[in-house]
Structures are given as C-alpha cells and as structure tokens.
Amino acid sequence: MRIHPTAIIEDGAEIDPSVTIGPYSIVESGAVIGPECRIESCARIYGNTRMGAHNRVCHGVTLGAEPQDLSFTPERAKPLVIGDHNHFKEGVNISCGVKSEHGTRIGDHNFWMAFSHAGHDAQVGDHNILANGATLAGHVEVEDHCFISGQVAVHQFARIGAYAMIAGVTGVSQDVPPFALADGHRAHFIGLNVVGLRRGGFDQSQRSRIKAVYRLVFRSGLRLAEALVRAEQDYPGAETEHIVRFIQSSRRGLISIG
Template identity: 45%
Template structure:
C-alpha cells in the first residue's frame, strides 16, 4: 500500500493492498476500503464506514461521522456504505445512519462535488451528479441518473426520481417526479428533463410516452388520483410510464406541483 507516513490508520481497519492514503488522513477501526480507492489528504473516516472499489476521495472529506440528530445515541452501531467508482470532491461531509444496524448508502459511479452534505439515512443510487454545496437532509432518497445543481436544499424524507434535474438554488420540499425538471423556492415542476433524457439515450417514442403521461397528470384537469386512474387504464404500459405511476402512488410527502414558465405551457 502507498501510505503517507503522516497518515494515522487504526490496526483494525481493513484496507486493500492497492489503496492509496495521502498525508494527514485519519482512519478508525471497523473501516473497510476496497481495491484501487485513493484518498487524497486530510480525510477523516470514522468507524462503520465501508468504501468499495476504485473511488477517488479528495481533501477535507469527512465520512461516517455521528449523525446530526439530537436523539441519536453515540453507542448505536450504524454505518455509511459507499459503492464503487465514485468521485467525492473536497470538503464533503457524509453521516452514517441513525437506527441500529442501518446505513446511509451511496451507490456507484456518482460524481459528488465539493462541500456536499449527505445527512443520516440518505440513499443515493447510481450515476448521479450533485453539484457544489448542495444538501440532502435525513432520509432523502435519490434515484439514478439524477442531476442536482449547486446550492440545492432537499427536505428530509423527500424522494428524487430517476433522470430528474433540480435547478440551482432550488428548495425541494416534496418528491421530485422522475424525468422532470424542478426549479424555485419552493421548487415546482417546470417541464421534462428533455436534455437529460436525450443524453441518456431514451428513444423519441419513450420520451413522447413520458410527455403524454405528464400531460395527463398535470394538464388534463384531473386531480392526481383521477390522473393515475386514467393512466392505469392501459394494462401494459412501458416501464418508464409504470415507474411514474408507482412513484406517484408510493409518495408520502406529496409530489412537487407543476407551474408554467412565463405564463405559458411548459411541456418540454
């Protein structure tokens, strides 16, 4: 292993032989770090943090610290689990879970820019980009292929659906529907994440089906329950439409409302 002489590593930490640890890193016991992961400098990794393969973690990051939850008891055994091929930039702070045996979880291939806060019990999927200084409160769930712009705040227990985009400075207090773009304070749906869907390779037929689905939900005059009933008349929807239906039906905080931009219709 390439371990800088100023690094402090507990003998009970488990590091793959290929792990690199830079200057002034501190790693507690009950930490596991997988093959090919590189730690830059001045990184603090607390007990109960498990990191997968080929991650790149930059200076000033703190991983797996005690949750900022006044009811949390420090002796509670909880975890932070990070997958493979993630980039975690400078000064990010990720906390572990709050319930015995449970974890804050980050998936694979995520690009997490500087100063991001991931609070206790958050779940982040795969292939997401989260931009500088955004904050995810406790129990937030982020899907896959999501783009969260800078200085965004997401309320505790909110969900962010797959392929969605949150604009900069947005205040997210309800669930963000999949494939949508939201903006504002509080955030509202302003249209589809059309650029993201094209870049992800979704066909025009799939994009049109998603657009039609949201027209029924937001532009038909139905309330949400009525719109979902209308959508479920199709006994064999494509997976993307079924995911939208399931997302709306499983929400607990409510779904972000739609608003038109500049007084007109925003369907794209």
C-alpha cells in the same frame, strides 16, 4: 499499499493493499476500504464506513461522520455503505446512519462536488451528480442519473426520481418525480412554526397572539407601520413586542406571504 507517513491508520481498519492514503488522513478502526481507492490529504474515514473499489476521496472529506441529529448517541450508529467508482470532491461530508438498519447508502459512479452533504440514512443510487453545496437531509432518497444543482436543499424524507434535474438554489420539500425538471422559489411566509413553538413551551394563547399579529401584518391590508401599531394595541405581550422590534429593525424587508 501506499500510505503517507503522516497518515493515521488505526488498528482494526481493513484496507486493500492497492489503496493510496495521503498526508494527515485518518482511517478509524472498523472502516473497510476496497481495492484501488485513493484517499487524498486530510480526509477522515470513520469506523462505520464500508467502501467498495475505485473510489476517490479528495482533501478534507469526512465519510461516516456522526449525524447532525440531536438525538444521536454512538451506540445507535449504523454504517455508511459506499459502492464503487464514486468521486468525493473537497469538503464533502456524509453522515453514518442512525435510525434505519441499512444506514446510509451510496451506490456507484456518483460525483459529489465540493461541500455537498448527505445526512443520516440517506439512500443515493448510481450515476448521480451533486453540485457544490447541494444538501440532502436525513432519509432522503435519490434514484439514478439525477443532477442536483448547487445550493439545493432537499428536505428529510423527500425522494428524487431517476433522471430528474433540480435547478440551483431550490428548496425541495416534496417528492420530485422521475424525468422531471424542478425549479425552486425564494422563501415565502406560509404559516407559523407550530411544532417549534410547542417544543419551545409557547402555550395556546401565545401561539394565537403570534398568529393574530402576523394576520395583521400580512392579511389586513394596512400599511406595515399601521399594522404594527395596531398589533401592539390589540395584542399586547412579549411575543408582539419581539415581532414589532424585529420588523422595525429590518434592513432588507420581509419575505412575502405564499
């Protein structure tokens, strides 16, 4: 076993004698690292991680980290299980599981480019490539031989079928079938964030006011300045004032309605 003297290996970590661990990396108690893995500098392998053989973990990678889920508590953590021959480039972050017994699972021969991410309970098969900044939200499922381009964002619970390719800067909110080429669109206004408003304590009258203002802005056919004047006249209230101020201070313009 080749471990740099600045690395921290907690008691209870199971590390194969053939593993290499670079400077300032941390392997927590409970982590399991299989044969011929290479852990480079400043990586952190959390205690819920189970890793197979011949994996390469580059600088600054975090594996098995706490999920970015506001409901998470440490006692609910489930494992991150990683297969063989995966390559995690600089800054990759993969969360442990939290809401399913199997946790987060990564198969074999996957290539994760710099700063790509998989959220809690994601399921990734074999021979997939995630380009720089590609992001899989919680519970996303990726089959085998997929190419997910840079800055792609996959919504929670969406599925990517085998041999699919997703073009860069694409937002994926629904399933992508096997063998498909998927391309994204820039953001369009498609309605109100009703769930967020309800959670934020906005009552029905407030939500109705907001909806009416946006109907004027996007659907009335009025020029924007005229629509804003009408909004303040017809639907007075704090929400209307906020919308009007925001639009009037916009420098780049508004997204269009979908």
